[in-house]
Amino acid sequence: MSNFKIWMASNWRLFLAIGIFCLIYGTYSFLHPAGGSSRLFVQNSNESFVLISVAMAQTLPVLTGGLDLSVGSVMTMINALASNVVNGSPTEVFLGIILCLCSAALAGFINGCIIVYGRLQPIIVTLATGAVFMGIALFLRPTPGGEVDGDLSFAATFDLNEIFFTYGWPLPEWFENSLGLIPTPVVLIVIVVLVIWVPFKNSVTGRGCYAVGSAEGAAYMSGLNVDRSRLAAYTLAGLFAGIGGLYLALQTGSGNADIPQAGAYTLNSIAAVVIGGTSLYGGIGGVVGSIFGAMSLRAISFNFRVFDADGPLGFISDPLLQPLFEGSILLIAVSAGAARVFSIKNRLNLFGS
């Protein structure tokens, strides 16, 4: 096989995810009156950020062949924590953010420790720790409310120009109408990917996550530090989920320990990971795919807003039908992966991963 074919063979799932996103979001942009404008990008990226974060968080445990049912709870816990600590003087805000991110990583680390050293199944451990984290969130924020630094809220949830406006920095003119129009959440995601994911993926520990997910026994026999890889995967999952919680606090300006919302984010994160091309059996996929998976999920619901209610397809915009459409699309998307089943010649191959 040529190099290109090998490269395609290992990345086609990612390209498929990007393709699905472009198709769905393209339709939306085409139908929307303000399609393609910076304002709309800002709004859409704001609405997608939290789901993207929890989807990124879910990816790492899934890569190791596990699952993290606590990502929604960690997200909510950090959201509640941020509404208590991210306010006051700039130093306090800064320390508050550090505290939030450290607590998030700690929550993930605790998950990892129980799974690795307690030798328990990830799915059931994170189910239980999810309840504990939710309890802590309720302690921190029994009723919705709290306060988050307003300046930071503005700076993080608009475009790059807004950062300059908010803090009164001089804005270079060439910047204002070009780079300045990029939504801040997009930049934040790119930073997280470049600073955390790419170095991690290329490290021995990160490679170990893929190896553990493909064949744990073989990884162990090859002398890889299996325990360290899995610990790192769950710790990073906590951190990513915490980033989402922090952002949700900035976006809403408050905290809310909402149990149904946490559950919905956890379940949607699994769906986003699958659409993004990561195998639930582990070993295949990556965070970038999940980002596109999460954006595709969000873009599906965007689409319902823009169909003309009086047109031939007007029934699609009926809010009552939306959950049904969203569910059907999710079901069709995951079933589409079953196409290979019908091309398999030896039925024994069905039972592999």
Next chain:
Amino acid sequence: MKSWIENIDKPIKYALGFIVLVLIVGNIYTLINLGTMPFFSPNYLLQQLQVASFLGLIATGMMVVILLGHIDLSVPWTLTCAAMTATAVGGDGAMLAGLTAGLIIGLINGIGVAFLRVPSMIFTLGVNTVVQGLMIVHTGGYAPQTASTPIMNFLATGYIAGIPTALFVWAAIGGLIIFMLNRTPMGRYLYAMGNREVAAYLSGVNTRLILIAAFVICSLCAAMAGILLAGYSAKAYQGMGDLYLLPAIAAVVIGGTNILGGKGTLAGTVVGAILIVLLQSVLSVMQMPEAGRQIIYGSVIIGMLLVYGRAEKKES
């Protein structure tokens, strides 16, 4: 000769011990604060068993699927769909209609997992969302105005000879499942497939049929629980099943069933369901705030599993 205590499964032993512990702690609390010991009264215990029968039914079905190493996340809306269908149809055919709804959802789940080979976790999640969407279309997003039928009310809240009828329903279905697991080929196949599906396939087991049957059993149990719950509160409502998914999985696992499949007993699941219901009840009597309840609930699951649910240590 071993004593009878040693013959009980380790998980069941610990879970039973924990149930006694929960009751004693609850009683000490009420003795100090109210001067009474309500938790040992037969009335209280029967009432808790009645509540436990709903969770127990769901956990029974869930266990059959978990024995295969699969999971059914569509339980919340299967339950709600059955309850809504039953109350909407009404009359003599109410329960039949509800169970039929469960049967259809179970068939879809089973076919998706058995023929399309989609991981059950994601397929049933999708089915759950679709059924939720259907129910929202059906009810218009509001609470349905239909009421449960007298038979449903009787099954959920009635008493026969001083014992809640719901317990008889739970016992009857549980008995059927125990018979199925221990005395029929289907039961053997379930354990065999949970341990190694390809080996069961090569031994001539119709693995697809067993997969579909397991998901149908799970959905039927959830549908029955939904019908009972509708009878219990005299109506069906949006989201009535959402609170049952995770406790059902927890009950199965606390009862010693391996989440990866192949190992587990129904007796353990029954004890697990009772433990979870009692724990929730005692904590609410002790006026523990929701936050504390969540933390204790999660810690208990992890604590119990750390005691007896640990995997074998890897040896090189």
